[in-house]
Amino acid sequence: AQKVTQAQTEISVVEKEDVTLDCVYETRDTTYYLFWYKQPPSGELVFLIRRNSFDEQNEISGRYSWNFQKSTSSFNFTITASQVVDSAVYFCALNPFIQGAQKLVFGQGTRLTINP
Amino acid sequence: ETGVTQTPRHLVMGMTNKKSLKCEQHLGHNAMYWYKQSAKKPLELMFVYSLEERVENNSVPSRFSPECPNSSHLFLHLHTLQPEDSALYLCASSQGGTGGFYEQYFGPGTRLTVT
Numbered sequence: 001a002q003k004v005t006q007a008q009t010e011i012s013v014v015e016k017e018d019v020t021l022d023c024v025y026e027t028r029d030t031t032y033y034l035f036w037y038k039q040p041p042s043g044e045l046v047f048l049i050r051r052n053s054f055d056e057q058n059e060i061s062g063r064y065s066w067n068f069q070k071s072t073s074s075f076n077f078t079i080t081a082s083q084v085v086d087s088a089v090y091f092c093a094l095n096p097f098i099q100g101a102q103k104l105v106f107g108q109g110t111r112l113t114i115n116p
Numbered sequence: 117e118t119g120v121t122q123t124p125r126h127l128v129m130g131m132t133n134k135k136s137l138k139c140e141q142h143l144g145h146n147a148m149y150w151y152k153q154s155a156k157k158p159l160e161l162m163f164v165y166s167l168e169e170r171v172e173n174n175s176v177p178s179r180f181s182p183e184c185p186n187s188s189h190l191f192l193h194l195h196t197l198q199p200e201d202s203a204l205y206l207c208a209s210s211q212g213g214t215g216g217f218y219e220q221y222f223g224p225g226t227r228l229t230v231t
Contacts, residue, residue, distance in 0.1 A: 045222040
C-alpha cells in the first residue's frame with residue numbers, strides 16, 4: 001500500500017524565516033516518484049518538483065530546496081527567507097512506477113502562512 | 117493562463133438537481149483526472165481516463181458519472197447529490213504511458229455546494 005504523511009497540518013512563521021515542511025512516505029515499490037505541489041488560494045495545484053527513487057541528490061531552486069532521504073523515507077521541503085507569497089497549502093505526493101495513468105497518492109497537506 | 121480550465125468555478129445545487137462539471141486541457145496530454153478535495157481530507161482520486169482506458173475508484177458513489185469524449189475534454193455528471201458531496205472538484209491532466217514520471221497539471225477547480 002502507498003501512503004504519504006505530512007504531520008504538520010499548519011505552520012505559521014514571520015517573513016524571512018526559514019521553514020521546513022516534512023513528508024514521510026510508505027511504499028513497497030523499489031521504483032517510484034515523489035512530488036511536491038503548491039496550492040495557492042486560487043485553488044489550482046502547481047507542480048514544484050519531481051524526484052525518482054534512485055536519485056537522492058538534494059536539489060535547490062532559488063529559495064526552495066528539497067532533501068530526499070531514502071533511509072528514512074522522507075522528502076522534506078525547505079523554504080529559505082520565506083515571503084508572504086509563499087503562503088499556500090503544500091502537498092507531497094507519491095507515484096509508483098506503473099503503466100498508464102499516473103495515480104498520485106497525496107499527503108494531507110501543510111497550510112503555510114507567512115506573516116509580514 | 118492555465119493549460120487546464122474548469123467550468124463553472126462555483127456551483128450551488130439542490131439534492132434533486134442534475135448538473136455537469138466541465139474540464140478542458142490545452143496541453144496535448146493523453147490522461148485526465150477528477151479529484152475531490154474536502155476540508156481536512158487528502159485529495160481523493162475519483163476517476164482517471166488514460167489512452168482510452170477508464171480507471172475508477174471503487175469507493176466513488178454512482179451519483180458521480182464521468183465522461184471523456186476525447187483527450188482534451190472531461191466531464192463529471194452529477195445527480196441526486198448529498199450535502200457531504202460539497203467540496204472542491206479538481207481536474208488534472210498529464211502524459212500517460214509507462215512509469216510514474218509525469219507531473220499532473222491542475223485546473224482551478226469547481227467549488228460545489230449541495231444544499
